Structures are given as C-alpha cells and as structure tokens.
Amino acid sequence: MKITKEVLTQIEKIANSKDVEIGGILGFGENEIVSYVIADLPDDSVGCRFDYYPNITFLNEQIEKWAEQGIDFAGFFHTHFSGSQNLSDTDKVYINAIMISSKDIVDCLFFPVFTLPDNKLNIYKACFQGEGIVIEKDELDIVWNETPET
Numbered sequence: 194m195k196i197t198k199e200v201l202t203q204i205e206k207i208a209n210s211k212d213v214e215i216g217g218i219l220g221f222g223e224n225e226i227v228s229y230v231i232a233d234l235p236d237d238s239v240g241c242r243f244d245y246y247p248n249i250t251f252l253n254e255q256i257e258k259w260a261e262q263g264i265d266f267a268g269f270f271h272t273h274f275s276g277s278q279n280l281s282d283t284d285k286v287y288i289n290a291i292m293i294s295s296k297d298i299v300d301c302l303f304f305p306v307f308t309l310p311d312n313k314l315n316i317y318k319a320c321f322q323g324e325g326i327v328i329e330k331d332e333l334d335i336v337w338n339e340t341p342e343t
C-alpha cells in the first residue's frame with residue numbers, strides 16, 4: 194500500500210489522540226496512493242480499549258462525500274493498544290462486512306492495523322477471489338513528495 198507521509202503522520206496523531214482503539218477511512222489520491230484519511234467518531238460510551246467497532250453510518254456518509262469529490266475509497270485503518278499486529282476475529286468480521294458492502298465499487302481494500310506503543314502501520318489487503326475474500330499482508334510504501342490538496 195502506497196501512502197503519503199502526511200497521511201501516515203495524521204494516522205499517528207489520530208491513533209494517539211484517544212485512550213480507546215480508534216479507526217478511520219482511507220481514500221486514494223493519484224496513482225492509487227492513499228492521500229486522504231478521516232477519523233471515525235466512535236461512540237465513547239461504547240468505546241472499549243480492546244475492541245473497536247466502526248461507526249458504519251458516519252463512515253458511509255464520509256465515503257459518499259468522497260465519491261462526490263472523485264476520491265475513491267481505499268480502505269480502513271484501526272489501532273491496537275496491545276501491540277498485536279494480527280487481525281482479531283472481530284476485525285475479520287467487519288472486514289468481511291465492509292468488503293461485501295463495497296462489492297460494487299472495489300476489488301480490493303486495505304485494512305492497516307496501527308499498533309501502539311510502537312507507532313507502526315501493519316498493512317493488510319483484502320481482495321475478492323472467486324466466491325470468497327482473501328486477506329494478505331502487504332508492504333508499506335511511504336511516498337514523501339506527494340502534496341495532497343486540502
């Protein structure tokens with residue numbers, strides 16, 4: 194997954210802004226470089242340090258706004274406080290749900306896990322393959338010279 198240095202820095206800020214696990218959506222700029230991010234607005238009353246549930250309604254609204262601006266939905270990141278780089282069973286459930294709801298617009302989406310306290314982005318790529326969905330690790334490719342529009 195290619196990502197601008199700016200967006201990587203934004204993800205790091207988002208991840209460190211709350212003491213609960215948090216996530217957000219990623220959008221493609223030119224050349225399939227992830228150049229946009231919007232943080233989820235988790236319901237703090239249900240926020241739990243070790244389990245993160247995306248606010249699907251809010252995120253779908255943002256994805257629609259992006260679509261109107263010509264920004265393609267690229268995927269979804271979330272944080273792990275435990276330092277675990279692996280996807281949890283809960284993660285796989287909502288990855289499948291997001292993939293299925295995006296079926297008409299994408300073949301693959303990225304689902305990076307940002308681990309704390311080491312501030313590392315671990316990339317997973319989910320693709321439709323045959324009747325199923327395959328999730329594989331992917332390389333992090335940081336693009337330094339991209340200037341995203343604001």
Ligand SMILES: [Zn+2]
Nearest residue numbers: 273280281284
């Ligand atoms: Zn997780």
